[in-house]
Amino acid sequence: MAELLLSAILPVLFKKLASPELFNYYASKGWVNSELKMWEKKLKKIEAVLCSAEEKQLMNQAVKMWLDDLQDLAYDVEDLLEEFAFEAARHSSNPIFKNFTPVAIKFDLNLRSRIKDINRRFEVLYNERAQLGLMQENFGGISSTALPAQQGLDPRPPSSSLPTEPAIYGRDEDIKEILKMLLSDKPGDSNFAVIAIVGMGGPGKTTLAREVYNDKTLEHLKFEKKVWVSVSHNFDVLSISKSILESIRPTSSNLNTLNEVLDKLKEEIHGRKFLLVLDDVWNENYSLWETLKSPFKDGATGSKMIVTTRNKRVPSIMGSSEPHDLMPISDEDCWSLFLKHAPLSSMDNIDALRITSLFCERVVKNCGGLPLVARTLGSLLRHEPRVGALENILNNKIWDSPDPSTVLPVLRLSYHHLPSHLKRCFAYCAIxxxxxxxxxxxxxxxxxxxxxxxxxxxxxxxxxx
Known part of the structure; x- marks a missing residue:
């Protein structure tokens, strides 16, 4: 949680440290402005290793303590900057007395002491950063100015079109609806239609797209080219286009420029009916989308693109006329999915019976209708198939469990795509x-x-x- 709070507050601190009002007020006190610049420099270097720290804190108590200390320091810096801003505003409203009032003199004396203390704490945390192995060159940063593609925030593995579940729970109607959209040939501006599956992290957008992609109902539609590409937050047109082209024509891997790849892709698609799945799209840049779709305009009528996304603005940018909002599954389906992945068969009869009778309501409540959580709760029980283990998992919740690697990346990515002011709103709820x-x-x-x-x-x- 400390890393989430820090990623929300640091952009605020950078904005305040760069405030012209603050700089102008302390222009006569050059030593103050130099201290503020030093704080900003060290904060940016510390900020660049937050991803590394967030990953390591799960297994390293020292890193967790470092993040907690850094969070405390960040809030103290924010408090002091707020006082700076108040003093600057008071001065601007009554500049005659400037620095000669008792209040101003007392503030300056107190200021030196507090800045000295913050500098000391900065130095300690800055040095500990290297001692804990939190090195910038090995990890992406959470820069307030960096593009999402540069941040290295998404440890979520790429998805595949190959089925991973023997059975899908609670999605029969959703599958029918998406198939209905694929079977429809409504006239439009392009030879292909975009079908967007929209939902928060964890309801099974990828699973739904995979089920549809492999559905035998589509065989009579005779798609000549079927391609699945896992996109995530890095909407690199060259990389995506090359992945599509190599799925169609593996011998095209020697093409390296965007122009070469798009020309070859246009040639391969020309006059052919295709089905393309772009999984986990975050892009809101209309120009990038226009570039990516340009080769597909020459495809045959009836071609389709399926896009899965958590961002509700993506469908309109990509021209999806009927986005499909994916709702949570029922409690009954959550319980069935949990039981599918929980190793009840390896437990003794008494433990298995107690789980089914005592924990059903609590499990489905924690799942919140999200298949990802139901599946992970069940699989976590494989580490220690006992009633006590499930009790601990439910009490601590899935993100505090010994193995949060499945759900946390999904939730974290949604958080990091929030604007900085909304991150602070979200983080505030932790109290x-x-x-x-x-x-x-x-x-x-x-x-x-x-x-x-x-x-x-x-x-x-x-x-x-």
């Missing part, structure tokens, strides 16, 4: 106890009170309606 229920308006007012958002009461009222 509430488990299962605490709050009203939307109450939470909004708390955000305003803490200065996380700046919005009038009237606007908040409209937002809550």
């Amino acid at each position: 509430f106890p488990k299962d605490y229920e709050f009203e939307e308006k109450e939470l909004g007012l708390l955000w305003m009170e803490e200065g996380i958002i700046h919005q009038s009461t009237k606007q908040m009222d409209l937002a809550g309606e």
Whole structure:
């Protein structure tokens, strides 16, 4: 959690450290501005290793303590910058007394002491960064200015078109709906139609697309070319286009420029009916999408693209006329999926019976209708097939379990694509106890009170309606 809070607060600190008002006010105190610049420099170097720290904290208590100390320091820096801003505003409203009032003199004396303490803590954390093996050159950073593709945030393995589940739970109607869209030949501006499957992380968008991709119903549609590409947040047109081309024509791997690849892809697609799946798309750049789709305009009528995405803006950018919103599955289906992956057959009869009778309601509640969570909860039990193990998993929740590697990447990627101000709103919710229920308006007012958002009461009222 510390890494999530830090990734939300650091962009705020960078903005405040670069404030012209702050710089102008302390122009006469050159030593203050030099300290602020030093803070910004060290924060950026520390920020670049947050991904490394986040991964290592799960197994290394020292790294977790380092993140906690860094979080405390970040909040102290923010508090001091807030005081700087207040002093600058007070000075601008009454510049006559400038630095000669008792309040100003007392503030300056206190300022030197606090800056000295922050410098000391910065130095300690900065040196410990290397001692803990948190090196920038080996890991992507969470830069406030870096593009998502540069961040190295997504440890999620690439998806495949090959089926991984012997049975799919709770998606019969969704499969029928997507197949109906594939069978439809509505006239449009292009020879191909884009079908978007939209949903939060974990409801099974990839699984649904995979089921449809392999459905025998499509055989009579006679797609001449079928291609599956795992995209994720790095929407690199050359890389994606090359992956598509190599799936169609493996001998094309020697082509390296975008122009060569697109020309060859256009040649391979020309006059042919294709089915292309782009899994886990985040791109909101319309120009990049226009470039990627250019070779497919020469495909045969009836061609289709299936796009899975968590970003609700993606379908409109890609021209999907009927996005399919993927809803959570039922509690009954969650329980069935959990049982499918839980090793009940390896337990003794008493333990297996107790799990089915005592934990059904709690399991489905923790799943929240997400197949990914149901599957992972069941598979976690394979590490220690006992009732006590399941009790611990349910109490700690899946992200605090000994093996969070399946669900955390899915949730983390959604978090990191939030704007920085929304990250702070999300991170603020960590102060509430488990299962605490709050009203939307109450939470909004708390955000305003803490200065996380700046919005009038009237606007908040409209937002809550």
